[in-house]
Amino acid sequence: MIDDWCEKYRPKALNEVVGNKQGKERLMEWAGAWKGREKPQKKGVIISGNPGIGKTSAALALANDMGWEVVELNASDKRDYESINGIAGVGAVNETFGIDGSFVPKKKRLILLDEADNLFGREDRGGVRAIVEVLRKSQQPIILVVNDYYSLVSRSGALRNLTLQVDFRRPTKRGIANLLAKICEFEGVEADEGALTLLAENCKGDIRSAIRDLQLLALSPKIDDENVLSLGGRDREEDLFRVLAKVFKSNTAQEARTAFQSLDEAPDHFLLWIDENLPIEYKKPADMYRGFYFVSRSDLFLNRSAKRQAYVLWSYAIDLMTAGVASAKEKPYQGFTRYRFPSYLKKMSLARKDRGLRSDIVKKIDEVWGRGSKNLDLVKEIAKKDPETVARKLDLGDEELSFLVKG
Amino acid sequence: MFRSEVKPAVLRQVVDTVSIIVGEGKFRVNQDGMSLKSVDPTHVAMVDLELNRSAFESFEADDQELGIDIEKLKNVLRSATPSDVITLHLDEESNRLILNMGNLMRSMSLLDTRHMTDPKIPDIELPAIVVMDGEELERGIKAAENVSDHVIISMDNESFELRAEGDTDSVDLKIPNDLLLDLKCDKRVKSIFALSYFSNMIRAARASKVVKIGLGVDYPVKIEFDIAGGKGHVLYLLAPRIPG
Numbered sequence: 001m002i003d004d005w006c007e008k009y010r011p012k013a014l015n016e017v018v019g020n021k022q023g024k025e026r027l028m029e030w031a032g033a034w035k036g037r038e039k040p041q042k043k044g045v046i047i048s049g050n051p052g053i054g055k056t057s058a059a060l061a062l063a064n065d066m067g068w069e070v071v072e073l074n075a076s077d078k079r080d081y082e083s084i085n086g087i088a089g090v091g092a093v094n095e096t097f098g099i100d101g102s103f104v105p106k107k108k109r110l111i112l113l114d115e116a117d118n119l120f121g122r123e124d125r126g127g128v129r130a131i132v133e134v135l136r137k138s139q140q141p142i143i144l145v146v147n148d149y150y151s152l153v154s155r156s157g158a159l160r161n162l163t164l165q166v167d168f169r170r171p172t173k174r175g176i177a178n179l180l181a182k183i184c185e186f187e188g189v190e191a192d193e194g195a196l197t198l199l200a201e202n203c204k205g206d207i208r209s210a211i212r213d214l215q216l217l218a219l220s221p222k223i224d225d226e227n228v229l230s231l232g233g234r235d236r237e238e239d240l241f242r243v244l245a246k247v248f249k250s251n252t253a254q255e256a257r258t259a260f261q262s263l264d265e266a267p268d269h270f271l272l273w274i275d276e277n278l279p280i281e282y283k284k285p286a287d288m289y290r291g292f293y294f295v296s297r298s299d300l301f302l303n304r305s306a307k308r309q310a311y312v313l314w315s316y317a318i319d320l321m322t323a324g325v326a327s328a329k330e331k332p333y334q335g336f337t338r339y340r341f342p343s344y345l346k347k348m349s350l351a352r353k354d355r356g357l358r359s360d361i362v363k364k365i366d367e368v369w370g371r372g373s374k375n376l377d378l379v380k381e382i383a384k385k386d387p388e389t390v391a392r393k394l395d396l397g398d399e400e401l402s403f404l405v406k407g
Numbered sequence: 408m409f410r411s412e413v414k415p416a417v418l419r420q421v422v423d424t425v426s427i428i429v430g431e432g433k434f435r436v437n438q439d440g441m442s443l444k445s446v447d448p449t450h451v452a453m454v455d456l457e458l459n460r461s462a463f464e465s466f467e468a469d470d471q472e473l474g475i476d477i478e479k480l481k482n483v484l485r486s487a488t489p490s491d492v493i494t495l496h497l498d499e500e501s502n503r504l505i506l507n508m509g510n511l512m513r514s515m516s517l518l519d520t521r522h523m524t525d526p527k528i529p530d531i532e533l534p535a536i537v538v539m540d541g542e543e544l545e546r547g548i549k550a551a552e553n554v555s556d557h558v559i560i561s562m563d564n565e566s567f568e569l570r571a572e573g574d575t576d577s578v579d580l581k582i583p584n585d586l587l588l589d590l591k592c593d594k595r596v597k598s599i600f601a602l603s604y605f606s607n608m609i610r611a612a613r614a615s616k617v618v619k620i621g622l623g624v625d626y627p628v629k630i631e632f633d634i635a636g637g638k639g640h641v642l643y644l645l646a647p648r649i650p651g
Contacts, residue, residue, distance in 0.1 A: 071449060087449050094601055095627070095646040096450035101527025103627055106649065139649040395553060 005215045006208050009183055014061045017054050018179050018207060019171025023047070026166045027058060031066050034108060034141050042164045044135045044142040046116075048149035049168030052206035056114055058168070059143045063110040068141070069096070072112045081126030088113060089130065092138035109140050116144040117152050126353070128155050135162040148239055154341060170205025173197065179207065180214055184223075189214075191223035198228045240265065244273055244339050248281040249332045253323035260322045267314055268302050271295065271321050272342040278325065281337050287329040294324030357403045364394045380404055409436055409471065409497040412464035415487040415508075420614045420634040421458060422484060424641050426477045427607040428454045433523040434475055436468040446526040452604050455528045455642040462638035464492055473497065473504065474518030483513050528644065533621035533629060535562045535596045538589035539582065541609060541618040541632070544569070547580030548606040554578050557648055558605055561597035562622055564590065571602070588617060596622045599648040608643045625650050 011017045014024050027047075033040035047055045063070050071091035073084065088111050097103055113131065135142060135158075146152050149167065153160040177193075177200040184191045199217075203210035217223045246259035260270065275295055282288045298320035305313035358376075365379055366372030383390040383404040391401045421441075425432050429445045440460040446453045460466040487493060487508050494507040498514070506513045551558050551571035555578075559570040567587060569580040584590050605628075612618040612632040621629035630643040 069450075090449045090451055090601060090603075094449070094451045094648050097446060097453055097526070097529060097627075097644065097646055099446065099450070099524055099526050101529045103529045103531060103646065105625060 005183065005187075006211050009179075009186075009211065010057050011054075011061045012064055014058060014065050017058045017061055018175040020054065020058070020168050023166045023168050024058065026164070027062050030164055031062055031141065034066070039139070042162060043138050043140075044144060044163040045166055046144045046146060046149060046152065046159075046163045047166045047168055048146050048152075050170060050205060051147060052203075052208035052210075053168055053170055054207055055145045055168050056112075059110070059112050059145060062143075063112075066108065066110075068108045068110045069098070070110045070112055071096075072114065074114050081130045084113075084127055084130035084134065088134045088142070089137075092134050092140050092142070111138065111140055111142045113142070113144045115146070117146040117148055128159070132156055132158045132162065135159070148241065151241075151341065171207065173200040176200035176203065176205075176207055176210055180210060183211065183214060184218075187218060189218045189223065190221070192225065195223050195225050195228045198225060202228070239263075240270075240273060241339055243270075244277055245337070247274065247322050247326055248277070248329075248337070250326050251332065253319075253327060256322040256326035257319065260318060267298075267318050267321065268306075271298055271302065271317075272344055273339070274321050274325055276342040276344070277337070277339045280340065281333060282329055283333065284330065290328035291325050294320045294328055298324065354403065357400055361394070361396070361400050361404060364396065364400075368394055408499075409468045409473065410495070411466040411468070412492050412494050413462070414464065415484055415489060415491055415493055417458075417462055417635045417639075418480070418493060419484050420639070421456065422477055422481050424456060424611045424614070424634065425454060426481060427604075427611060428452050428643075430477055431518055431523065432475050432477050433520045433525070434473045435471075436473060437470040438468060440466065441468075444526055444528055446524060447604075451601065451646045452608075453526060453528060453644040455644075456634075456639070457641075458635060458639035462635035472520045474520040474523060475504065476515065476518060479515050483515075486511060486513075528642070529627070531621075531623075531627055531629065531644070533596075533623045533626065534594055535592040535622045536589070536619065537562060537567050537587055537592075537622075538617060538619045539567065539587050540616060541612045542616070543582060543586075544580075544609050544618065545613070547578070548602070548609055550578045550580070552602060552606060556602050557599055558602050559597060559599050560605075560620075560622060560628065561595070562590070562592050563595040564592045567620075596624050596626075598622060598625050598628060599650070600628060600645055601648065604645050608645065611641070611643075614641075 014028065017024060027045065030040060030042070030045055047059060049055050060070065071087065073087055091109060091111050095103070095105060095107070096109060111134070116131070131144070144152070144163070149165060177197045180196045180199060181191070181193070183189075184196070199210055199213055203213070213228075214223075217227055220227055240263065243259045243263045247256045250256045250259070263270070278291045278295065279288055282291050298317045301313050301317035301320065305311050305317065361379075362372040362376055365375050369375055369379075379390060379394075383401070387401055387405055390396070390404070396404070425443060425445065428447045432443050432445055434441055434443050438460070440462065441458045443454070443456045483506055491508040496505050497503075497517075498505050501514075502517050503514045504517055506515070547569045548558070551569065554573035554576040555571040557571070559572070561568045561570070565584055567582045567590065569578075571578040608630050609618070612630065614634040615632040617632065619629075619631040621631075625647055627647060628645050630645070631641065633640055
């Protein structure tokens with residue numbers, strides 16, 4: 001099997017991580033505070049920044065420097081309430097065994113939630129709530145790694161208060177080129193200095209993709225400018241917020257369309273973002289009117305494409321939601337706009353939570369009195385009059401009780 | 408080569424004791440029988456299971472490892488009746504485990520054991536050891552689950568005690584020395600454990616009437632009991648909560 005160089009050359013110590021001097025200092029300071037008798041005030045850190053710039057590497061290297069074991073929740077793990085609480089929550093308050101048969105009391109362990117912003121949107125089943133709970137009760141240091149700090153903390157004010165923010169920037173191309181040169185030396189790969197600089201420049205700060213490209217190029221006998229250019233420029237994923245800004249602020253249809261193409265997002269999902277944020281950006285009524293005309297036309301095409309299973313219609317829908325919306329304004333609005341998460345998705349996830357609560361309650365009624373769903377309305381009425389007795393008899397949680405009483 | 412016949416009840420005990428720790432098990436089989444050592448994904452709990460070949464109706468095995476999806480095995484057992492005898496054998500060509508009960512045949516692909524951890528069970532000396540009836544303990548745990556998510560277990564040479572403290576309510580189960588089967592306790596010991604794990608372990612101990620518990624001060628607990636009518640043995644280790 002071929003080694004993945006990204007794993008093989010993952011930094012072992014924090015000072016081997018390329019760039020981000022300030023960020024690394026903040027991490028060291030925070031980690032140092034865990035050595036004291038008292039736990040630091042903020043038990044969690046959110047490292048934010050673009051993909052591939054060394055956020056996860058920094059977290060793992062820090063743990064290595066501190067002699068902490070790592071409990072890791074990866075992007076591929078399930079991200080609902082139970083899974084997060086079951087792994088991170090358990091790791092946060094309990095001692096653990098070493099795989100080598102050791103047991104060392106009071107050993108520190110880092111709880112690492114990689115790609116923590118993936119908890120959101122349609123897949124969030126109490127994931128945020130679980131993280132907040134874990135941060136509150138944890139006896140152990142926690143690091144959340146995210147691409148977008150803002151989209152994470154906007155979901156929960158508590159998250160912002162419970163954590164320290166460390167922002168990672170793109171490292172300089174010089175730093176990356178140096179790293180690439182070191183890897184070449186180690187692997188015995190011959191490479192032009194200029195070619196490595198070009199590779200570092202093309203990756204736009206994404207070390208991971210630079211190393212991947214390097215590993216690919218290393219198959220040829222010598223790396224020079226020519227075979228670096230043969231890779232072509234890498235299309236970097238732009239994040240949602242930047243694409244939204246491009247669509248709303250661009251002057252040309254072309255710019256708005258290409259911005260969307262660089263985004264890895266389904267059009268129906270992206271339309272929800274446009275729909276939510278259009279009235280925030282377009283303040284003139286006429287602009288808003290024309291903008292929503294294109295949103296509704298786009299929605300029509302999306303619906304048709306789904307109904308007829310004719311995804312070729314997506315291209316019309318996409319043109320309307322990007323180029324159409326971009327052309328709806330008289331002239332671009334100046335200044336920074338704070339975009340919001342689609343409220344439709346938020347409501348949907350709340351409704352799902354309600355359904356979950358309802359079925360839990362019905363199960364409990366069924367166990368105690370039988371005829372669960374048929375008795376639900378009756379129990380609701382009783383709960384309104386005497387919530388304490390009902391809660392005790394059914395062993396209800398606070399959330400379940402308030403659901404019963406309000407509904 | 409692996410071929411054996413086993414009663415569903417025995418296999419069920421194996422599945423029940425292992426499934427609370429891991430979803431995928433690396434079972435070692437050899438001429439002495441079957442064994443498994445596993446640690447849960449959070450490294451908070453461990454299981455060490457041994458099943459002597461005499462627990463099986465018949466048993467033949469070369470020394471090898473079988474990676475088994477415990478959830479699947481659980482499902483297979485749902486379709487078994489108590490009078491069945493399940494035949495298990497390894498089809499080496501397809502790397503599948505074939506289970507036969509009556510006219511029903513179920514084959515399941517084995518998991519790659521190379522990626523499964525091989526934990527060493529820590530050799531822990533504990534100052535206090537109690538042997539008791541598991542049923543009484545289960546009663547205490549059931550009550551405790553209503554008030555908290557962790558339990559405080561303590562022992563001195565007079566009694567064994569299980570406490571749970573919630574925000575407003577508490578539960579206390581105190582068993583005096585004369586109602587315990589055995590109690591050896593040099594000094595007063597106390598540790599706190601996650602109830603979710605502890606209660607699952609005690610419930611798994613239903614397989615035997617008697618359970619042996621070793622305890623220390625803010626130290627892991629050892630829970631031991633027999634399965635398969637004394638022809639198998641289970642040891643659980645559970646790390647304590649971090650004090651403070």
